[in-house]
Amino acid sequence: MFYWRWLSDLIQGPKTTRFPGHPDPDVIIRGENHRVGEEGRDAGPIRRAMAVRHLDAGSCNGCESELQLLSGPDYDFSRFGFSFTPSPRHADIMVVTGVVTESMAEVMQHVFQAMPSPKRVVALGQCAIDGHVFAGAPGVLGSVQNILPVTVEITGCPPTPGDILRGLLEAVEAYPFEQGESANERQVLG
Amino acid sequence: MTEEIWTNQDSDQWVARILQRRQEGVVLVLLTQGPDETLWGLGRQPGSSEYEWWGIAHPRQVPRPAAMGIGEWIHMQEELSAHGDTSLTWVPSLRTERVVRGKGIFTYPLGPVHADVSESLRYDLSVMGDEIVHLTLRHGWKPRHIARLCRGKPVMKALELVERMTATSSFAHQWAFMMAVENAQGRVMDKGVRIYRSVALEMERLASHLGDLAILASSTGLVVAQMDYLHLKEEILRWNNRLFGDRYLRGALGNNRIQVDTRAAPEIIQVGEEAQRITNGLLKTPSFLDRLVGAGRIPKSTVEFVAPVGPVGRACGCKTDVRAVWDYGIYDDISFSIPTSESGDAYARFLVKAREISASINIVRRLLPVVPRDAHPLTHHSRKAEGTGVGVGMVEAARGMLAYAVWLDSSGEHVRHLAVATPSARNWHVVPPAMANGNILQDFPIIDASFLLSVSGWDQ
Numbered sequence A: 001m002f003y004w005r006w007l008s009d010l011i012q013g014p015k016t017t018r019f020p021g022h023p024d025p026d027v028i029i030r031g032e033n034h035r036v037g038e039e040g041r042d043a044g045p046i047r048r049a050m051a052v053r054h055l056d057a058g059s060c061n062g063c064e065s066e067l068q069l070l071s072g073p074d075y076d077f078s079r080f081g082f083s084f085t086p087s088p089r090h091a092d093i094m095v096v097t098g099v100v101t102e103s104m105a106e107v108m109q110h111v112f113q114a115m116p117s118p119k120r121v122v123a124l125g126q127c128a129i130d131g132h133v134f135a136g137a138p139g140v141l142g143s144v145q146n147i148l149p150v151t152v153e154i155t156g157c158p159p160t161p162g163d164i165l166r167g168l169l170e171a172v173e174a175y176p177f178e179q180g181e182s183a184n185e186r187q188v189l190g
Numbered sequence B: 001m002t003e004e005i006w007t008n009q010d011s012d013q014w015v016a017r018i019l020q021r022r023q024e025g026v027v028l029v030l031l032t033q034g035p036d037e038t039l040w041g042l043g044r045q046p047g048s049s050e051y052e053w054w055g056i057a058h059p060r061q062v063p064r065p066a067a068m069g070i071g072e073w074i075h076m077q078e079e080l081s082a083h084g085d086t087s088l089t090w091v092p093s094l095r096t097e098r099v100v101r102g103k104g105i106f107t108y109p110l111g112p113v114h115a116d117v118s119e120s121l122r123y124d125l126s127v128m129g130d131e132i133v134h135l136t137l138r139h140g141w142k143p144r145h146i147a148r149l150c151r152g153k154p155v156m157k158a159l160e161l162v163e164r165m166t167a168t169s170s171f172a173h174q175w176a177f178m179m180a181v182e183n184a185q186g187r188v189m190d191k192g193v194r195i196y197r198s199v200a201l202e203m204e205r206l207a208s209h210l211g212d213l214a215i216l217a218s219s220t221g222l223v224v225a226q227m228d229y230l231h232l233k234e235e236i237l238r239w240n241n242r243l244f245g246d247r248y249l250r251g252a253l254g255n256n257r258i259q260v261d262t263r264a265a266p267e268i269i270q271v272g273e274e275a276q277r278i279t280n281g282l283l284k285t286p287s288f289l290d291r292l293v294g295a296g297r298i299p300k301s302t303v304e305f306v307a308p309v310g311p312v313g314r315a316c317g318c319k320t321d322v323r324a325v326w327d328y329g330i331y332d333d334i335s336f337s338i339p340t341s342e343s344g345d346a347y348a349r350f351l352v353k354a355r356e357i358s359a360s361i362n363i364v365r366r367l368l369p370v371v372p373r374d375a376h377p378l379t380h381h382s383r384k385a386e387g388t389g390v391g392v393g394m395v396e397a398a399r400g401m402l403a404y405a406v407w408l409d410s411s412g413e414h415v416r417h418l419a420v421a422t423p424s425a426r427n428w429h430v431v432p433p434a435m436a437n438g439n440i441l442q443d444f445p446i447i448d449a450s451f452l453l454s455v456s457g458w459d460q
Ligand code: SF4
Pocket: A058, A059, A060, A061, A062, A063, A097, A098, A099, A124, A125, A126, A127, A128, A132, A156, A157, A158, A159, B164, B167
């Protein structure tokens, strides 16, 4: 079975995209990501193995659905060293989705405090950035930035996996590729 | 629409009447307090086009339907007692929660934040040794009050809100809401529009089910199958984007226009064949089947009480499928299979979902070539009849029966009041009894993955 797959991969080419090192017409990128805060940068860069902790602060499960696809074969974010972690103690990046409700704001702070430094916070999707269409609803705070220091905001509703991948790389300063980066590293990213 | 209104004195009769209609086979759709403070129960006889409204005017003390054995509305009762007007007080439930205490009981608090990518929900899992003896679900971490936000909004603005209730059923929400609005305005859509909507709804079901099966495969540790399913889900999402302009079909109902692509039909059929191949592989994998068969069986009494809908219901003998019992799309013109099973365990839920994928592929294969190609503004394709200002819409979403009731204001363009019954809100109530039904702690992630209900549809 596995040899057969290995052979068919050789013939057909792998499913995994080479984005963002190389453009891919199948990978849609729509949103614009914003680098917001500089917090946490002085504590040093995060490289090689980046453990992601996801927190749903009031989403519609669209952002989750797209985030989940990053671990799938089409986007495979582990090729850059990303993985989801079951414990905040191991987490480097906290990804927050959804409008921030009052009850989740408290939980969010606990998770953030439990994470070791250096750490980053990524606001995923329009809801997490400003509450989107739900801004002003009772009990909805509507922005991660009011509660935690956000490094990168990934816009979109939901942002596509391509957007998320770029945003995560931006959060750990691996994207856009900088001058002077070794050819080897560049190849890994491609 | 038939309407019966009781006064406060007849509250017992009101519930008794609903119970009687339920026993006669009427499907209970939703319970809501209308804009005029009347408390409405809403039901429909399979095959009929009429809704039945049972109202109780200005209720002061209403017996809880759940106390009479009507579990379908249990989540709406909670809602009413929590946020309802002061005039609405409930007699305490006779069905108090089973409490487990004593030496040797250990309770795991799981959540609201979980290990992988998942929604916020707290599970309090009580075990005795390895056996799960009780589960309490605590929801309400993320209410966005969508129904309340919609009040007073123009219809198109409200549509933007409801399509964001649950992304994996985004189109189902759009359609059910619009169906309610059209019903209230007295408009009837023509066949082309209904074909278009049916295709979109089935594409959404495909993506949702493929994602569910991927998570189920990963809960049993079968990563190859998980990755294969995830890849197919991505393929469907890409097709959604090419055909309808959005991966989650947001705005697709308003656009009402499909992009022509000759590769679509053959490639979507191929996705179906691939899915079948993976499913067949799993059906030959003993380590997968051993974990699923008999796990998380829903007790008979729970099935009778809650009457679960969607694939969860069809896997335990409740055969409600909105597509088959009411004509709203194009489903009456084509034959399609509705897979069912009686056993009610995780394996049955897996089988039902896997077969529904094939059924949906078949529907898409037949309908895709006949979707009208031209630009298709909605207004030109409807017939105007007399509207009453109140409307109901109901579709079979990926997770089951989804119903909306909409009250429009006198202009017919603004939402005055809105009520929604999601399949997840109903079905979550079968999860705790199914979990504490002779399973052990190691079964927990598998049983949980076999349901995969949405929390956003519950918290709304
Ligand atoms: S940004 Fe969009 S997809 Fe993401 S949680 Fe909000 S409404 Fe859902």
